[in-house]
Amino acid sequence: MKDIFEIIISSLTNQNIALVYILGMCPLIAISTNVKNAKGMGIAVVFVVTLTGIINWPIYALLKATETTNLSLLVFIITIAATVQFLEMFLAKFLPKLYSSFGIYLPLITVNCVVLAVSLFFVNRDYNFVQTAAFSFGSSLGWMLAIVLLAGIRQKLSKYANLPRGLSGKAIAFILLGILSLAFIGFTGLSLF
Amino acid sequence: MKLIRVKYKKWFNILRDGISRSNPIVVAVLGICSALAVTNKVENAIAMGLGVTFVIMASSLTISLMRNIIPPRVRMVTYMVVISTYVISVQAVLQAFFMPIADALGAYVGLIITNCIVMGRQEAYAVKNPVKYSIIDGFASGMGYTFVLIVVAAIREILAFGTILNMPIMAVTWEKWVVMAMAPGGFFVLGLIIWGMRELIKYYENQEEPTS
Numbered sequence: 238m239k240d241i242f243e244i245i246i247s248s249l250t251n252q253n254i255a256l257v258y259i260l261g262m263c264p265l266i267a268i269s270t271n272v273k274n275a276k277g278m279g280i281a282v283v284f285v286v287t288l289t290g291i292i293n294w295p296i297y298a299l300l301k302a303t304e305t306t307n308l309s310l311l312v313f314i315i316t317i318a319a320t321v322q323f324l325e326m327f328l329a330k331f332l333p334k335l336y337s338s339f340g341i342y343l344p345l346i347t348v349n350c351v352v353l354a355v356s357l358f359f360v361n362r363d364y365n366f367v368q369t370a371a372f373s374f375g376s377s378l379g380w381m382l383a384i385v386l387l388a389g390i391r392q393k394l395s396k397y398a399n400l401p402r403g404l405s406g407k408a409i410a411f412i413l414l415g416i417l418s419l420a421f422i423g424f425t426g427l428s429l430f
Numbered sequence: 431m432k433l434i435r436v437k438y439k440k441w442f443n444i445l446r447d448g449i450s451r452s453n454p455i456v457v458a459v460l461g462i463c464s465a466l467a468v469t470n471k472v473e474n475a476i477a478m479g480l481g482v483t484f485v486i487m488a489s490s491l492t493i494s495l496m497r498n499i500i501p502p503r504v505r506m507v508t509y510m511v512v513i514s515t516y517v518i519s520v521q522a523v524l525q526a527f528f529m530p531i532a533d534a535l536g537a538y539v540g541l542i543i544t545n546c547i548v549m550g551r552q553e554a555y556a557v558k559n560p561v562k563y564s565i566i567d568g569f570a571s572g573m574g575y576t577f578v579l580i581v582v583a584a585i586r587e588i589l590a591f592g593t594i595l596n597m598p599i600m601a602v603t604w605e606k607w608v609v610m611a612m613a614p615g616g617f618f619v620l621g622l623i624i625w626g627m628r629e630l631i632k633y634y635e636n637q638e639e640p641t642s
Contacts, residue, residue: 257613258467259467259613260463260467260541262462307522308518310514310521310543311515314510315507315510318506318510347510350541353540353541357541401625403625403628403629403634407459408624408625409621412617412622415615415616418612418617
């Protein structure tokens with residue numbers, strides 16, 4: 238139980254998948270212009286990543302049993318694409334309200350590296366099933382934290398700051414990410430128990 | 431000479447645009463994940479850049495050959511399968527011949543699949559253009575990407591370790607900037623490079639208005 242809690246906390250802070258492992262940057266930069274969209278995308282990512290992490294673990298176990306782990310990349314990406322497609326249809330049919338709030342972000346998630354990266358990381362780190370579930374939930378929550386923080390700063394910045402023309406927009410987002418990342422690395426060595 | 435220039439003009443234009451005016455990283459800001467995560471050493475950057483270039487060219491070739499028989503509704507999944515096939519082969523080659531680099535790149539080789547540049551070129555170019563131009567276009571995008579990767583990696587490696595390609599170039603007394611080898615260094619360097627390149631090619635974004 239203790240290590241599960243530890244996995245969640247560390248993937249939120251000093252092992253944050255967006256700010257320390259630098260994954261999922263394309264949507265992070267593209268959608269972080271205002272907080273509302275960032276939140277929508279973040280919730281969709283938490284949903285999809287947790288789900289695909291849980292689905293991919295037994296599939297990887299099956300691949301390991303049949304000694305075809307070479308194909309894991311191909312299998313993972315197809316699982317992810319299928320899950321996203323299925324989730325979209327499911328939400329449109331049964332939960333139309335939820336669908337209209339984050340349905341537009343769903344197709345974008347297939348190309349979000351966070352989803353695939355979580356699956357590859359649990360393979361590399363030999364997590365068991367419960368640890369995988371905790372890790373996928375924690376790191377997607379960490380990604381959401383990063384995008385909402387960045388969106389908040391960018392929204393304020395675009396109102397009040399007068400930046401050079403070339404720096405405004407995406408370039409300044411990187412500088413901001415760098416500063417955020419420094420702050421998150423500062424959590425290293427944090428001990429709760 | 432002039433005749434050759436005219437004959438290959440389209441090729442030259444595609445190549446030049448891929449590197450400067452429609453450089454995938456500087457202008458479109460795509461494929462950043464791997465651009466930052468693997469660029470703490472120049473050798474990793476070169477391996478990653480060449481891997482991505484190969485994957486873009488090979489999958490552009492394949493998609494362009496199949497462009498008339500892919501049903502439009504399932505084209506995304508088709509791209510995914512084609513791209514991941516080539517990525518698996520890149521991974522296998524790295525593991526067979528360049529084990530230290532494969533170790534350093536780790537999971538990021540597999541993440542070439544979700545690199546938006548690869549997918550973007552298939553959707554934007556290869557699926558509606560003939561084979562020879564698609565390959566050149568893939569090569570140009572890949573080279574634009576590799577170029578930025580190597581520049582970022584060179585700056586970070588000099589500041590963080592005082593070396594280039596593991597050859598020491600700074601004085602022994604050089605105080606190493608450890609932060610440059612970590613994530614924040616990558617963010618700062620890439621942000622400044624995007625700024626500089628955009629001033630150079632005169633590409634400016636419109637001042638963005640928050641919509642809510």
